[in-house]
Amino acid sequence: MELIQFGLFGPEEGSGIINILFYIIFIGFMLFGQKIMILQTVWRCEAQLVKIKKWDNQASELMFKKIKQKTKKPVTKEIKQNVRNFMEFFISSPVDIDPFGIVKKLEHVMNRSENKFNHFIEKIVPKLKKEDKKDVKFATMGAMGVHQVYKILNHLIITLRKTSNMQIMLILQMYMPMLTKMAKSNLIATKAFLDNIPVGDAIGPYIAAKMKTKKGVELDKDILVSKEKIAGKTVYIMKAQGPGSALGKMGDAIEKLHKKEKIDYMITIDAAGKMEGEKTGSVAEGVGVMMGGIGVERSKIEDVGVKNDIPIDGIVVKMKSEEASIPIKKEVFDASALVIEKINNLVKESDAKKILVIGVGNTCGIGNCQSELNDLKEKMIPIWKKQKKKELEEKKKRKSLVYKIFGSPDEDDEDLGF
Template identity: 40%
Template structure:
């Protein structure tokens, strides 16, 4: 027997193990990045298939209602607007930032409005408003698809594994956002209230007489509630509109001695909170780019008016989809809470129903059949399993808060297309 070959086996055994581990280490160094790239590419390919399905579905629903036959020129304009780029105003000089941002947003809104009103088969103002909002859902799903496709090609082209962690976290968020945009498009075209319409619904339930327009797309009614004068504001419905809440509040504050402003709006819930739960707030309960919120805060500060709020909790996808039964039923508690807050002040109070007023008319009588339009959606929701909303991940980012998280779906879209 040759010494040391089979004898003294322990040292040889450990030497073999060490050699194998060393070889595996170098093999993993070489192959592990390729395995990671293969995994993320496979995942992104699957997500892109889903995103493509969402964007095609949203587009088909929109075109079916928009126009039966589009000319080559209209189709070219349609494709151009789907790929629109938005450049936000520079913040190098912060003075006048709100006004400049408002101007850019108004310009984009006018661009979409001109296209829809100039080429749609219908001339009904409410249907045109719904089509205008539905087109933004089409644009949103299209842009999200482009962003994820961009990331996939970037990773494959650069072989940069540092990007993988960030993209892996963002993929479920983009997929959830695209699905909610597709569902929002369907709701707008069906004239069904979305979760975000709960604020206007609460306001409409408080209006007994036909209101008047006090600012662009904002209706106002002076109501006597519990022997108190309450100025109720909401977007002009039942078409899908938002409107100039800031201008409306500024006008009311100039013409009336307001003692408080109560804003009612949807707010992002924490995981574990019940959909439709109602809570009080302080400040302006409003998401969006921040223009209208800023103007309300400015008017309230100038006239020394307290800012009270009522929020109805829901996830970001629930705010975009047709209104769930739990959210619809919450209007009673939210209305009572708004009236309770108003009663804490002796004088006149403004109650503002914030949100997209799709499917919600301007008077209490106009809201009576809303639940019938939503029943088919409620049946669909019963068959779905409740899932964690990945949009909630955005709340961990610096500067995120519950009042602003409701806008996540819209702000993310604008960030991807500018």
């Protein structure tokens, strides 16, 4: 009787060997597949961790370089050690089991945090100008952001190695691209603050300054307000004092202004996160206080509105979350014209007699009125050219097979973009 061989691909010669190899691979994958996936994840994440560690060191070095440039003195070992020690600074959020009074608790903690930062800056660069100290303070925050991302990823990778836990592996795979972008944007923000370059979050203060014909008066710490006339109505325009990096305490300033002038309509302007598919620089209108952050200043503004029955509208300029902390993009910068047009329309259509326009955001690199913005566009043009070139390179990379297999071009990009 003729024997018939049954193989994976039929009775051809050699199919038995193919069968054996197939079963060996299949059994091997069943036994070691999870371990292989974990090792692959660890390998890829460790490659990114090396890069983020480099960015962590680079952020500190950028600070040391700027301090040396501004003080015209070498940076001592003591200053370097103080900076590295301060990278471990953290804030413990207050208990919120009982939500009553949580805003005051948060404000107390944040005030203490700000005092700590100010004391640290006075300690390492006591002779720097006020505006330069503000820039160094926010640059320190950017450097701390890079350091914290590094620590989180390092913790997850070590834990995954120790436990071989699939859930941790999935967390790393999901969050690795986002955390890498976050670390990169914080590094870029560090350099931007040190160089006094406006970031995406500065769009609110920029629009406010563009509408101000004069600097105005300091109503509260780091908060300026000027009285303007638009469509025959009295309009107060408020922003943080620049061009140094500052956010200011908008809530207290608005409360003081209302007690004095009886504001009956408020318009807030800020940057906002966009969804995938939306264009950077697109503009949207809404109601309520357009303001991010922990919520203390926003709560105070809402309290003023609620207690005095003041309608509050808002206009936002949309961008990616990482674009808020990198040098302001041309699309965002150019959106200011449309925002001002919308503000003017809101003022004309309103029955209010005294209106407050609030430019929310970090005022790094932004002057306080029209005359202080004359050189800003020229300053930004070389940066916009580099950003455009980088975008074109990324589009090209996205079409490549390497990108489709290994992920985002951001993961392999060392250029800070300016």
